[in-house]
Amino acid sequence: VTLPPRLRRISTSLATSRISGTNLLVSDAGYRGAVVRLAGEFKQFVYEICCVEAGAAVPLARLASDVGQRGLAGLDFAAGMPGTVGGALVMNAGAHDSVIGDLLTEALILDEKLKLHSFAAEDLGLSYRKSNITSGFVVCRVKLRLSQGEKEIQERKCGQYLRFRRERQPHQPNAGSIFKNPPHDSAGRLIEAAGLKGRRVGGAMISDLHANFIVHCGNASAADVRYLLEMAREEVARQFGVNLELEIRLLGY
Known part of the structure; x- marks a missing residue:
């Protein structure tokens, strides 16, 4: 994995890695620290032969679309x-039973002391919605292993996954999935079964x-969101004995 020449300009104040603000709830009181946008x-x-090397700030959906248009297989699950x-x-x-870690061959990561490290997938403790990339470490570039497919088939698969996402996930602004799915069940099903679907607090x-x-x-606060997620967690635990x-x-909490 090659090193972008501007990398050394990143400040030592980097404290946390985030996915362009997705999967993130920031306190109404704000966050005491620097926010750096790559x-x-x-x-x-x-691209190399059946591999793509991508900077950390590349939008995942854009990369998935480009990969599919080239007839390469592996990243179609990330369409949309x-x-x-x-951040991914x-x-x-x-x-759809696939994760980005399955494709990873190498990641270039900057530590708190501005030292670069090259990691293989097995070094990163990758599991369901989790890695051992801790606060203070910043992913700079990744290399993903793909496979040769057929352009028409890959474009069709990307289109199917994109439609699935658009039909089954809300279009209003949101932070993404709130809870991880528990084993052999889904968080959404449990929250709905608890009678909370459509429950509103503030905005x-x-x-x-x-x-x-x-x-x-409209006019939602972080406190409104936090109240609802805690309500969902408590009700699911009370009714079904499942800790989300x-x-x-x-x-900032």
């Missing part, structure tokens, strides 16, 4: 997925399309 070389990607490549690796993002509402999303209906684990991350 750009330039971090938004570029290049929000966030960036770097931190969360080991995925859908936030548990989506009436998919109960594992909390949507912004957050998929979104809280910042």
